[in-house]
Amino acid sequence: MPREESGEMSVDAEGRPRWGRRAAGLLIQREDTLDFLLVLRSEDVMDPHVLGIPGGRVEPGESEEAAAVSEAREELGALPELRFVDKDVYTSGEFTYTTFLVMMSAADAKKWTPELNWENDAWVWVDPDGLREVAEVHPNVRKVIEKWS
Numbered sequence: 001m002p003r004e005e006s007g008e009m010s011v012d013a014e015g016r017p018r019w020g021r022r023a024a025g026l027l028i029q030r031e032d033t034l035d036f037l038l039v040l041r042s043e044d045v046m047d048p049h050v051l052g053i054p055g056g057r058v059e060p061g062e063s064e065e066a067a068a069v070s071e072a073r074e075e076l077g078a079l080p081e082l083r084f085v086d087k088d089v090y091t092s093g094e095f096t097y098t099t100f101l102v103m104m105s106a107a108d109a110k111k112w113t114p115e116l117n118w119e120n121d122a123w124v125w126v127d128p129d130g131l132r133e134v135a136e137v138h139p140n141v142r143k144v145i146e147k148w149s
Helices: 064-076 106-111 128-133 139-148
Strands: 009-011 017-019 022-030 036-041 055-057 082-092 095-104 120-126
Touching (some): 022 139, 055 064, 082 139, 095 139, 128 139
Parallel strands (some): 022 095
Antiparallel strands (some): 009 017, 022 036, 022 055
């Protein structure tokens, strides 16, 4: 069961509750291998036990980009320098999610270790070609990885 949080709720086209009307996250890609960083979502969040990306609600007055970076820092700890490359906007019912594709240098990817908070149980670099064999990937994350691979 998801942990209680305050704030506005919305409903997607399938009738699933979402925290807020707008959310955003970072899909981090390594420059050297082109692998993507995915996190295993904990049982305490919506959409638990699937591989996803760090992200969350866009607060009032906050931009999607700022929210994505803030949420990623909250979930992964300190971040090395990231270069924004592209974005994808998904809308379902009252809910909109913006995914930003960001690039991490090879040097930073080799020395950086995420410091996960309660929202995620594990992290992994995933080869996009091997993603087809992984069943437990959030559907929208799978879609954007396929788009950018």
